Amino acid sequence: MGHHGHIEVTSTQPYDFTSRNKMIAILMMVIGVVAIIAQFATHHEQTWANLLVE
Amino acid sequence: MALGATFFLAIQYVAEVGWSAVIKRPLEAMGQSLPVAGIIMIVILAFGGRSLYHWMEEGITDPNAPNYDAILAGKSAFLNPLFFWIRVILYFAIWSYFARFFRSNSLQMDASPNVAAYLKNRRFAAAFLVLFAVTESLMSWDFIMSLESHWYSTLFAWYTFAGFFVTSLAALAFIVTYLQHRGYLKEVSEHHLHDIGKFMFAFSIFWTYLWFCQFMLIWYSNISEEITYFMLRQDHYRGIWLAAFFINFIAPFLILMTRDAKRKKYLLMFMSAVIFIGHWLDFYIMVVPGSMVTASHHATAHAGAGAHGGHELIYGSIGLMEIGTTIGFLGLFAYITQLYLSKSPLVVKHHPMMEESLHHAI
Numbered sequence: 001m002g003h004h005g006h007i008e009v010t011s012t013q014p015y016d017f018t019s020r021n022k023m024i025a026i027l028m029m030v031i032g033v034v035a036i037i038a039q040f041a042t043h044h045e046q047t048w049a050n051l052l053v054e
Numbered sequence: 055m056a057l058g059a060t061f062f063l064a065i066q067y068v069a070e071v072g073w074s075a076v077i078k079r080p081l082e083a084m085g086q087s088l089p090v091a092g093i094i095m096i097v098i099l100a101f102g103g104r105s106l107y108h109w110m111e112e113g114i115t116d117p118n119a120p121n122y123d124a125i126l127a128g129k130s131a132f133l134n135p136l137f138f139w140i141r142v143i144l145y146f147a148i149w150s151y152f153a154r155f156f157r158s159n160s161l162q163m164d165a166s167p168n169v170a171a172y173l174k175n176r177r178f179a180a181a182f183l184v185l186f187a188v189t190e191s192l193m194s195w196d197f198i199m200s201l202e203s204h205w206y207s208t209l210f211a212w213y214t215f216a217g218f219f220v221t222s223l224a225a226l227a228f229i230v231t232y233l234q235h236r237g238y239l240k241e242v243s244e245h246h247l248h249d250i251g252k253f254m255f256a257f258s259i260f261w262t263y264l265w266f267c268q269f270m271l272i273w274y275s276n277i278s279e280e281i282t283y284f285m286l287r288q289d290h291y292r293g294i295w296l297a298a299f300f301i302n303f304i305a306p307f308l309i310l311m312t313r314d315a316k317r318k319k320y321l322l323m324f325m326s327a328v329i330f331i332g333h334w335l336d337f338y339i340m341v342v343p344g345s346m347v348t349a350s351h352h353a354t355a356h357a358g359a360g361a362h363g364g365h366e367l368i369y370g371s372i373g374l375m376e377i378g379t380t381i382g383f384l385g386l387f388a389y390i391t392q393l394y395l396s397k398s399p400l401v402v403k404h405h406p407m408m409e410e411s412l413h414h415a416i
Contacts, residue, residue, distance in 0.1 A: 007412040009401055010240050011076075015233065017396035025389035032382005039375045045353060046370050048102030049345035051094075052197065053337050053376075054383040 055387060056091060058222025059084035060153045061186055067156075067172075067179035072410030073249055076241040076401055080229045082160055083394035084222070085153030087387050092146025095197075099142060108348045109133045109203040125204050133200055141196060145189045152182045157394075160402055167404040190215055201344035205283050207268055214340075216261035220302075221333040223254045228326035229391065231319045238400055244317040245415050251316025254329065258306035261333075265299060286343045290369050295339050301332030334380060342370035 039047040063081040066074045074081075104110045108126070113119030115127040115134075126133065155178055162171040191211035199210050207213070227250045233239045272280045287295045305328050315321055350368045402408070 007241070009403065009408065009412070011238060011400035012403060013400070014398055015236075015238060015392065015395035015400055017392045021392060022389070025385045025392065028381050028385025028388065030382075030385075031378050032380075032385060035375050035378025035382060039379070043375070045105075045349040045368050046342065046346065046375075048098065048105045049342045049349070049370065050376050050379050051098045051102065052106060052345065053334070053341045054379060 055218070055222045055225045056085050056087040056153070057149055057190070058219045059226060060088065060149060060156070061183075061190075061219065062222060062226070063156055064152070064179035064182045064186070067176045068183060070176070070407070072407040073246065073414040075405040075407040075411035076239065076246060077226070077230055077250070078160060078402055078405070079395065079398065079400050080226060080233070080391075082153075082157040083391045084225060084229070084387075086157065086394045087390045088146065088153050089150040090386065090390060092150060095146065096142065099139075103135075105349060105352060106345045107200055107203070108351065109200060110135060129203065133203060138196060141192055145193050148182075148185050148189055152178065152185075161398055163405055164399055164403045167406070169406055172406050198340050201341060201348070202283060204279065205344075207272070207280075207283075209264060209268055213261070213264040213268055216257060216264050217333050217336050217340075220254060220257040220261055221330060223250065223257060224326040224329035224333075225387075226250060227254060227322050228330075231323040231326075233395075233400065234319060235323075241401055241412055243414070244319075246411075247319060247322055248313070248316045248416055249414075251310055251322055251325075254322075254325065255306055255310040255316065258302060258310070258329065262299075262303040262307075265303070286347070287339055290367075291339055291343055294335055294372065298332055298335040298339055301328060302336060305329075305332065338370075338372065338376075346370045 036047065036051070039050065059081045063078065063085065065071070066078065066081075099106075108114070109123075109129070111121060113121055114123050115130045116122055117127070131137075156175055159171040159175045162168045194211045194214035198214060199206065227247070230239060230242055230250065231247070234242060269284065272284060306325065309321070309325055309328075310316055315325075346368055350366065353368060354366065405411070
């Protein structure tokens with residue numbers, strides 16, 4: 001059964017990319033960079049494979 | 055995830071799908087990661103290619119070289135560095151171009167009812183699907199299957215596709231439910247979520263079908279040149295190999311089977327995370343065992359045992375480093391996707407199928 005009434009489009013505004021979400025995403029990237037550097041320093045044999053998995 | 059989203063978007067155009075009009079913006083935003091993914095991939099291959107791919111080794115196709123490999127010499131018309139690089143650049147150029155093209159035409163539909171932009175996307179989507187079929191197959195052979203360059207499987211391209219496509223659907227479900235959680239996308243009803251859930255369920259089963267086809271045929275025929283692939287994984291990566299199978303098959307099969315489950319926002323979000331983890335494990339099991347054999351070979355050669363000397367195999371493992379790397383790439387994907395979601399309205403304002411999508415009910 002479908003809706004028969006008129007449905008208004010309300011999502012006419014863009015998404016608000018908050019500074020909190022930006023910080024979380026950047027923090028995640030920093031964790032990634034640190035992990036890659038640490039891998040090259042410790043068990044570098046698997047680092048390229050790990051990067052390829054991603 | 056970005057490539058799978060662009061593929062799904064192209065299907066919506068070619069099949070003139072109505073229900074999905076309200077979720078096209080998240081799909082478009084997901085696809086915008088492709089150029090960055092391409093640059094990262096080129097860097098990985100440029101600096102790590104020789105560590106990953108045995109066939110890239112110097113002299114491997116030269117009959118006079120001590121490390122000559124007759125099998126790889128036979129495959130060198132396809133597996134040679136020049137042709138490989140041309141293909142890699144073409145893959146990402148084609149995928150990135152279409153992802154941008156679909157979005158830019160979609161943005162034109164915001165300004166005014168622009169059916170021409172919709173029809174242009176439909177025509178180009180048809181072309182993209184043909185190119186996708188070719189490039190996705192070649193990509194799976196180039197990037198993954200050639201890690202174990204003596205081994206081959208005729209359904210490997212399908213298998214790879216099923217894995218990354220269901221991950222894209224899981225990411226789409228996560229993004230849509232997250233946006234709803236934040237108070238956005240009120241146009242997306244439980245009927246739309248149900249359809250996304252059905253796709254996740256169906257392609258999880260499709261992946262399982264291919265997993266079993268590949269495994270069963272190789273196990274049954276028991277040919278030495280084929281069985282080595284599974285022996286390596288069963289003997290040394292059994293836990294991850296089995297976990298990938300159970301998470302990717304049993305969990306979606308049991309949890310997403312009912313109608314109600316596919317309509318619950320937070321359950322769908324949870325299952326997206328489960329499917330992501332399961333397919334991450336599956337890609338790990340496709341990539342790491344083979345590349346670690348090549349890495350072991352290099353490690354022994356550098357230690358002075360010589361290319362033909364016996365070498366000890368180094369096995370991969372999953373620890374904080376692997377999890378950290380994954381978190382990093384997820385952060386990058388999340389950043390780019392949110393950035394593009396913040397640049398345009400979350401629903402295409404004058405999409406010709408919008409009324410159908412708003413009234414979608416199953």
